[in-house]
Amino acid sequence: MPRSDDTNNKSFFCNKGTFIAAVGAAAIIGFGAASLNHPVSAETSVRALQTGLPMAGFADMVEQVSPAVVSIQVVQQVPAVASGSRPGFPPGHPFERFFREGPEGQGGNEGAPRRGPRPQAQGSGFVISEDGYIVTNHHVVDKGVAVSVVFKDGTEAKAEIVGTDEKTDLALLKIETDEDLPFVSFKETDDLRVGDWVVAVGNPFGLGGTVTSGIVSARGRDIGAGPYDDFIQIDASINQGNSGGPTFDLSGNVVGVNTAIFSPTGGNVGIGFAIPANVAADVIADLRENGRVERGWLGVAIQPVGPEIAETLGLSEDEGALIAQVVPGSPAEAGGLEPGDVIYSIDGAVMETPKDVSKAVAALKAGQTAQFNLWRDGDRQAIDVEIGAYPEERQSAALSVPVDDGVLDGLGLALAETPEGVVIRAVKPASQAAEKGLRPGDIIVEVAGEPVEHLLDVRNDIANAKEQDRKSVLLLVRSDAGQRFVALRLQET
DSSP, X not given: OOXXXXXXXXXXXXXXXEEXXXXXXXXXXXXXXXXXXXXXXXXXXXXXXXXXXXXXXXXXXXXXXXXXXXXXXXXXXXXXXXXXXXXXXXXXXXXXXXXXXSGGGOOOSTTOEEEEEEEXXXXXXXXXXXXXXXXXXXXXXXXXXXXEEEOTXXXXXXXXXXXXXXXXXXXXXXXXXXSOOOOOOBOSSOOOXXXXXXXXXXXXGGOOSEEEEEEEEXXXXXXXXXXXXXXXXXXXXXXXXXXXXXXXXXXXOEEEEEEEEEESSSSOOSOEEXXXXXXXXXXXXXXXXXXXXXXXXXXXXXEEOHHHHHHHHTOSSOOSEEEEEEOTTSHHHHXXXXXXXXXXXXXXXXXXXXXXXXXHXXXXXXXXXXXXXXXXXXXXXXXXXXXXXXXXXXXXXXXXXXXXOOOOOOOOEEEEEETTEEEEEEEOTTSHHHHTTOOTTOEEEEETTEXXXXXXXXXXXXXXXXXXXXXXXXXXXXXXXEEEEEEEEOTTO
């Protein structure tokens, strides 16, 4: 079994007992022999049958594009640890075997300290300009103190990290060259369809120059990797080491950047994820120009609406994004946005989910004014907000607050009045409050849109909601994680 020395825990995502593994690499093996003297046309065409199957396979296209695909080697600063330890993985974990010392996964020098920089082959990349700009993943070069690339003919060159963007897991490298390099281009139009053929080229497990093919299985996948997830799902085989490598269409255009796999074992099971070319192209352009990605910032915490919250707000549909909190001093506060507003659209673009709002705001420039169409107090309103510059210390353009809007029974709350406000003292196990994530110590800020200062306020507001034959009551709750709205059903209490 090939081994990997990658200690970057960010390269792995866990979801319900199954693992989203950023496809890092094992050892580097040089690519085969080929010339670097011929630029690659992104419009290379491949003959196809009327059925859509290539007549002669993918060989013509692969021959044209593969000289632009490179392997990435990284030297990382690794803290001193015992050589027998497994970074971040308990015994028996599916990825444990990739982190054992010694040949063929055998332990060696147990307990001996391991210090300082060491070479690690991290993944793949591809050249996008004849003067040496190279695209790869952020997690491939993260914490790297030295980076080099290996071309198909075995030529190796030192690379400079121009910039990285952790939120989209993209990075841009630059090598110095005296000759024009072969390169590939991002596809300009986002017309990739489910069922289209794609080809992945990369360096899985250090086996450089590996080509696999498959189809687009789905679009718009959210795998919980970041606030702007919009992945292409492909069934072309990709594994650890394909990270940062390209996915091509049959014309040799880059349609995606391979970044993660979905696997219970760490190996390929036919579900891989690639960053769409249109997303990658915009991020890479910012990195090339500024060394960082400049995003717009609104300064709100938002959550899904859900059917229960929609009913309490008088909405006919459970779409849009509900503002749960407005950050003091933020553009949202300056523009007049308030907790309880539901964002329907931004500059005419429909916002169906909080993710749509995050991506729309991030795409705006600081100083740009955008029109927000809202639902507020039973009416539609339009408010113009000047977008701010994205603070580097913040983790998302709009902080998403997950919420469970299932139909549950019983409030199940015991409350206490304190100097900080009305605090949840206890939550009944298996109650709807527990299911909704309410916890002791949470503070009730509002009930049914009315501010809460005393226990009597809570009692009166709930009583009024019952008198109005409301099926649910909407609570605004504050915890250490921020504020969010929670709808609790009334008729069963």
